[in-house]
Amino acid sequence: MSLHARHKKSLEKVEQVFAQAHRLRVDIVVGPDWAQDIMREVRRGDAEQRGPSMLAWAEPLVWRVAGGAALAAVLFAGSVLVYTSQRSAPVTAFWMEELDAGAPLPEE
Amino acid sequence: MSDDAESIDRVLRGDIDHFAELIARHRHHVLKIVQGHVPADRVAEVAHDVFVRGYRSLPGYGGEVPFEHWLSRLAVRACYDYWRAKKRADVPVSALTEDQAGWLDRALAAESDEQFREQRDWDDALEVLAWALARLSPEQRLVLTLVSLEGRSVREAADLLGWTVVNVKVRCYRARQALRTLFFQEWNRHELARPS
Numbered sequence: 001m002s003l004h005a006r007h008k009k010s011l012e013k014v015e016q017v018f019a020q021a022h023r024l025r026v027d028i029v030v031g032p033d034w035a036q037d038i039m040r041e042v043r044r045g046d047a048e049q050r051g052p053s054m055l056a057w058a059e060p061l062v063w064r065v066a067g068g069a070a071l072a073a074v075l076f077a078g079s080v081l082v083y084t085s086q087r088s089a090p091v092t093a094f095w096m097e098e099l100d101a102g103a104p105l106p107e108e
Numbered sequence: 109m110s111d112d113a114e115s116i117d118r119v120l121r122g123d124i125d126h127f128a129e130l131i132a133r134h135r136h137h138v139l140k141i142v143q144g145h146v147p148a149d150r151v152a153e154v155a156h157d158v159f160v161r162g163y164r165s166l167p168g169y170g171g172e173v174p175f176e177h178w179l180s181r182l183a184v185r186a187c188y189d190y191w192r193a194k195k196r197a198d199v200p201v202s203a204l205t206e207d208q209a210g211w212l213d214r215a216l217a218a219e220s221d222e223q224f225r226e227q228r229d230w231d232d233a234l235e236v237l238a239w240a241l242a243r244l245s246p247e248q249r250l251v252l253t254l255v256s257l258e259g260r261s262v263r264e265a266a267d268l269l270g271w272t273v274v275n276v277k278v279r280c281y282r283a284r285q286a287l288r289t290l291f292f293q294e295w296n297r298h299e300l301a302r303p304s
Contacts, residue, residue: 008288010215010216010217011216011288011291011292013215014212014215014216014291015256015284015287017215017233018233018236018237018256018257019256019257019258019259020230021230021233021234021237022144022234022237022253022257022258023257023258024230025143025144025234027139027140027143028139028143028148028151028152030135030139030152030155034135034152034155034156035128035131035132035135037156038131038156038159038160039124039125039127039128039131041156041160042124042127042159042160042163043124045160045163045164046124
């Protein structure tokens with residue numbers, strides 16, 4: 001048997017022993033305080049998350065303003081649509097005049 | 109509705125005390141996973157972290173997998189984070205003691221199974237294993253522990269780690285090669301140091 005093959009075989013045995021030793025590890029036992037500590041941390045984190053923040057008063061205000069702003073935007077867009085549909089000719093003429101105001105380019 | 113589902117539902121509705129039921133039901137399972145990956149004196153701390161993470165991530169638990177399996181993933185992830193943090197701290201790894209080196213020497217030189225069985229000493233084996241694993245990357249040590257030491261399938265390890273099956277296979281192969289190289293080097297070192 002070559003040296004490499006012998007070493008490989010030995011290493012495989014060592015790996016098997018490691019696996020067996022790993023499985024035979026003694027179970028870790030934790031005391032009753034351990035679970036209580038977790039619950040204490042969970043409750044503390046939860047209280048911090050739910051606690052009043054500095055800007056807690058602003059939250060409902062932001063939502064109310066956002067709703068009002070959205071409503072105003074819809075009303076404005078609607079009124080523009082109605083206006084342009086009723087007076088499309090003057091509006092078109094106005095824009096044509098604005099865009100077509102330049103002097104014609106001299107032809108060479 | 110299962111016991112877990114009921115407890116989770118109550119916790120999510122704001123009755124935090126029911127989380128204690130989940131801890132009581134799954135503590136043994138989580139501790140078992142964690143103790144396979146981190147030093148004995150850090151097991152309680154890492155398992156604690158697993159449950160705190162579990163509570164914080166509970167709204168994201170959709171029930172696609174059993175709760176215990178979901179917790180297993182968190183446990184493996186917490187162990188991985190533990191080793192990554194330790195690696196960042198760059199704790200120097202000490203050399204093998206004379207006793208450990210002697211154990212490795214005898215183990216590697218053993219000619220027959222019978223001889224080998226007589227030599228094994230679990231404490232020394234675990235110490236040498238810890239020494240070798242400390243020289244691997246966090247990814248390598250995690251995958252090696254799951255597949256080679258705990259005997260999990262590659263697919264199972266991939267699921268727990270959130271990696272692809274191919275990735276697990278490649279990392280596991282490299283980890284085993286790294287471990288073998290380490291042992292060869294150590295063995296050669298002792299062979300050379302031995303008085304002729």
